[in-house]
Amino acid sequence: MNKPTTGDFTKTAGWLDWYDGPTQPRFQLPAGSVDAHCHVFGPGAEFPYAPERKYTPCDASKQQLFALRDHLGFARNVIVQATCHGADNRAMVDACLASGGRARGVATVKRSVTDEELQALHAAGVRGVRFNFVKRLVDFTPKDELMEIAARIGKLGWHVVIYFEAVDLPELWDFFTALPTTVVVDHMGRPDVSLPVDGPQFALFEKFMREHTNVWSKVSCPERLSVSGPKALNGEQNAYADVIPFAKRIVEQFPDRVLWGTDWPHPNLKDHMPDDGLLVDFIPHIAPTAELQHKLLVANPMRLYWPEEN
Numbered sequence: 001m002n003k004p005t006t007g008d009f010t011k012t013a014g015w016l017d018w019y020d021g022p023t024q025p026r027f028q029l030p031a032g033s034v035d036a037h038c039h040v041f042g043p044g045a046e047f048p049y050a051p052e053r054k055y056t057p058c059d060a061s062k063q064q065l066f067a068l069r070d071h072l073g074f075a076r077n078v079i080v081q082a083t084c085h086g087a088d089n090r091a092m093v094d095a096c097l098a099s100g101g102r103a104r105g106v107a108t109v110k111r112s113v114t115d116e117e118l119q120a121l122h123a124a125g126v127r128g129v130r131f132n133f134v135k136r137l138v139d140f141t142p143k144d145e146l147m148e149i150a151a152r153i154g155k156l157g158w159h160v161v162i163y164f165e166a167v168d169l170p171e172l173w174d175f176f177t178a179l180p181t182t183v184v185v186d187h188m189g190r191p192d193v194s195l196p197v198d199g200p201q202f203a204l205f206e207k208f209m210r211e212h213t214n215v216w217s218k219v220s221c222p223e224r225l226s227v228s229g230p231k232a233l234n235g236e237q238n239a240y241a242d243v244i245p246f247a248k249r250i251v252e253q254f255p256d257r258v259l260w261g262t263d264w265p266h267p268n269l270k271d272h273m274p275d276d277g278l279l280v281d282f283i284p285h286i287a288p289t290a291e292l293q294h295k296l297l298v299a300n301p302m303r304l305y306w307p308e309e310n
């Protein structure tokens with residue numbers, strides 16, 4: 001892979017570039033595995049970053065994403081609109097169109113989006129919209145606007161992806177549980193993994209999934225959630241030990257409603273940038289059997305993003 005570039009934009013101070021030269025995973029992904037959460041950034045010279053963005057990343061192009069896909073052994077990608085592109089979906093759409101049917105997308109849209117624009121996104125491979133409630137990433141959008149968007153995209157058979165912090169789940173509960181579509185939670189709703197896995201914070205998330213069978217979760221981003229490490233670097237085969245009990249519990253309890261993704265190119269990490277090969281080696285720690293691995297990596301993402309192939 002080529003080294004990250006910055007284009008004409010100035011990266012956010014302290015920005016960590018994605019890891020160049022990931023190792024070959026030891027864990028062999030099942031045939032047809034989907035990296036169900038990853039992004040493209042720009043390149044800024046071709047697809048400028050949004051004026052309202054909260055960070056400026058290094059570029060991470062579709063070619064670099066596809067090279068990583070092939071290197072790690074994934075068959076397909078789900079490319080999630082990154083907040084640094086706001087509601088300008090061109091970079092994500094361009095990547096989906098260039099993938100030869102091997103990528104689907106999740107967009108960010110405003111209330112003003114037209115039916116024709118939604119149709120064009122659908123034709124490009126978009127199957128969901130993302131609602132973001134992480135305050136460091138986006139400005140607030142009124143919930144009635146989001147609900148209106150959810151009703152419109154639901155008619156296309158799309159779902160809603162939600163990103164929020166665990167402490168905000170109580171306040172967002174009524175809104176989330178009123179959504180009329182399948183709802184996919186990014187990164188397990190960002191639990192504080194220094195709290196007990198049996199404690200009230202994670203119990204609320206489990207209740208959310210148990211009582212609402214339309215709710216799915218990505219069991220991704222141990223590198224973001226871990227407090228203890230060790231980091232997925234230098235051949236480490238037991239990375240992010242403190243995240244394992246949380247993710248494993250969700251995989252085992254809800255095996256038909258979980259997804260996994262690399263989160264490449266890993267926006268806003270402050271501490272270290274993981275080796276994506278070693279991140280793949282994290283998977284068998286949270287999905288210990290071949291059956292769970294197949295559901296997590298193949299059957300579930302295919303059902304949600306390529307239903308016509310089922």
Ligand SMILES: O=C(O)c1cc(C(=O)O)oc(=O)c1
Pocket residue numbers: 081082083084137186224263267268
């Ligand atoms: O935690 C984050 O900083 C983060 C940001 C974005 C984005 O900017 O879209 O996406 C993610 O999945 C995670």
